[in-house]
Amino acid sequence: MTNFVDRFTLNFIADGRWHYIANGLLVTLQITFFAVLLGITLGFVIAIIRSTHDNTGKMKIGNAICNIYITVIRGTPVVVQLMIIYYVVFASFDINKVIVAILAFGMNSGAYVAEIFRSGIMSIDRGQFEAGRSLGFNYRQTMMYIIMPQAFKNILPALGNEFIVLLKETSVSGYIAMQDLTKGGDIIRSRTYDAFMPLIAVAIIYLIMVMIFSKLVSMLERRLRNSDH
Amino acid sequence: MITNGETLIKVEDVHKIYNGGTLHALNGVSAEIKKGEVIVIVGPSGSGKSTFLRSLNLLEVPSTGRIFFEGVDITSKKTDIDQHRQKMGMVFQHFNLFPHKTILENITLAPIKLLKKSREEAEKRGMELLDLVGLQEKAHAYPSQLSGGQKQRIAIIRSLAMDPDVMLFDEPTSALDPEMVGEVLELMKELARGGMTMVVVTHEMGFAKEVGTRVIFMDEGEIKEEGSPKEFFEHPKEPRLQDFLSKVL
Numbered sequence: 001m002t003n004f005v006d007r008f009t010l011n012f013i014a015d016g017r018w019h020y021i022a023n024g025l026l027v028t029l030q031i032t033f034f035a036v037l038l039g040i041t042l043g044f045v046i047a048i049i050r051s052t053h054d055n056t057g058k059m060k061i062g063n064a065i066c067n068i069y070i071t072v073i074r075g076t077p078v079v080v081q082l083m084i085i086y087y088v089v090f091a092s093f094d095i096n097k098v099i100v101a102i103l104a105f106g107m108n109s110g111a112y113v114a115e116i117f118r119s120g121i122m123s124i125d126r127g128q129f130e131a132g133r134s135l136g137f138n139y140r141q142t143m144m145y146i147i148m149p150q151a152f153k154n155i156l157p158a159l160g161n162e163f164i165v166l167l168k169e170t171s172v173s174g175y176i177a178m179q180d181l182t183k184g185g186d187i188i189r190s191r192t193y194d195a196f197m198p199l200i201a202v203a204i205i206y207l208i209m210v211m212i213f214s215k216l217v218s219m220l221e222r223r224l225r226n227s228d229h
Numbered sequence: 230m231i232t233n234g235e236t237l238i239k240v241e242d243v244h245k246i247y248n249g250g251t252l253h254a255l256n257g258v259s260a261e262i263k264k265g266e267v268i269v270i271v272g273p274s275g276s277g278k279s280t281f282l283r284s285l286n287l288l289e290v291p292s293t294g295r296i297f298f299e300g301v302d303i304t305s306k307k308t309d310i311d312q313h314r315q316k317m318g319m320v321f322q323h324f325n326l327f328p329h330k331t332i333l334e335n336i337t338l339a340p341i342k343l344l345k346k347s348r349e350e351a352e353k354r355g356m357e358l359l360d361l362v363g364l365q366e367k368a369h370a371y372p373s374q375l376s377g378g379q380k381q382r383i384a385i386i387r388s389l390a391m392d393p394d395v396m397l398f399d400e401p402t403s404a405l406d407p408e409m410v411g412e413v414l415e416l417m418k419e420l421a422r423g424g425m426t427m428v429v430v431t432h433e434m435g436f437a438k439e440v441g442t443r444v445i446f447m448d449e450g451e452i453k454e455e456g457s458p459k460e461f462f463e464h465p466k467e468p469r470l471q472d473f474l475s476k477v478l
């Protein structure tokens with residue numbers, strides 16, 4: 001037991017090493033939060049363009065661009081995308097790494113969210129769309145008032161899952177020398193030569209965040225379900 | 230202003246072609262629908278009844294031909310079809326109520342958003358319509374809590390809330406359990422007697438005989454025969470119609 005206390009002190013208390021964890025956590029949360037926002041926005045726009053094309057045959061060029069985007073993003077590892085954005089795209093700019101990470105993870109997530117949104121839109125019975133249009137709603141209004149609210153409810157679990165994946169994926173931020181939560185633990189490990197303590201601590205923090213988030217999603221889901229059926 | 234007896238809808242030689250030209254769902258249909266008429270469309274499965282009805286509000290866009298509603302060519306690219314659809318109610322076989330909205334919200338959504346009615350005004354009218362069908366106590370229920378017959382009556386008054394000039398029905402009772410057909414037909418008859426212009430695709434010949442002003446027989450994408458219910462049912466001329474009637478009557 002004293003052994004445990006000693007190791008805990010060495011890894012987290014001595015030299016204020018817990019700061020690596022705390023600051024890293026803050027960076028991780030920051031990246032995840034804004035990447036989620038970017039991902040939803042991007043995914044929403046892409047899904048609307050692709051569904052509009054599927055439904056009306058309009059927006060051919062937009063649809064083609066979206067298809068390429070989704071294929072490329074989903075066909076390459078996120079860590080490679082992150083490094084390309086940092087070391088290639090912004091090579092000659094002095095740019096905040098947090099912004100680079102938000103861009104990389106947000107753009108990556110957008111491709112997956114787009115497909116989730118689109119499958120949600122396609123899951124709605126065509127009769128709903130026709131009922132909306134026959135009342136006099138235009139395409140956009142029908143989407144906004146009738147299709148989207150139902151689609152959103154259907155995709156909530158998949159969306160929640162995507163954000164859990166995103167949260168965990170930000171752990172590769174160390175590849176562009178960012179000090180996120182994972183990197184924080186790793187720095188402690190390299191200082192104290194104790195792998196167990198800092199890495200387990202990091203793992204537990206991720207786990208707790210994922211569990212809290214899952215709980216929030218299922219609460220929201222239940223509330224939405226109660227509001228009909 | 231269109232008064233009784235004036236032309237409300239005019240269909241000019243409409244063709245609808247599917248599958249790259251191999252399927253002629255409508256094969257040159259022309260018709261005139263006057264205000265106050267209750268038109269009943271009958272015919273075998275696949276004869277183009279739904280396609281015809283759905284082209285009246287452009288849910289199906291004709292391949293060629295023109296359709297005029299209240300004097301406006303709605304098949305013209307320049308026409309804002311959404312504006313005209315507000316005046317054409319449509320009732321579907323499968324109700325298509327909005328499951329995420331309460332019954333009252335289903336009814337008031339379009340009047341609030343499209344007619345810019347205030348919520349109070351729209352809800353007042355909504356409750357009046359609910360009273361008409363005896364379903365006021367369902368105002369705050371969700372569609373999933375209603376029977377099929379109740380859903381269809383709500384679907385009908387949802388369209389009525391827009392104060393349409395014509396109501397289009399595509400087999401409104403075909404998805405219902407037999408014991409619920411009556412309540413929906415009763416409401417439709419009430420509308421007909423109240424002077425609503427109606428175009429109804431149905432297999433309910435009793436409805437046609439009782440309130441129909443004209444019956445149309447469609448077959449192979451064409452209007453093969455039409456007439457008053459009396460001559461239509463008692464003296465059918467076309468052999469295809471005689472054959473059809475012998476099966477359904």
Ligand SMILES: Nc1ncnc2c1ncn2[C@@H]1O[C@H](COP(=O)(O)OP(=O)(O)OP(=O)(O)O)[C@@H](O)[C@H]1O
Binds near residue numbers: 248252254274276278
């Ligand atoms: N979207 C479509 N794509 C291809 N073919 C279609 C489409 N809609 C209808 N059809 C075809 O057009 C023809 C007419 O169909 P329609 O639905 O108008 O018939 P109907 O008289 O309403 O039949 P039912 O009594 O079975 O409802 C049918 O052969 C049908 O298969």
Ligand SMILES: [Mg+2]
Binds near residue numbers: 278279280
């Ligand atoms: Mg049909």
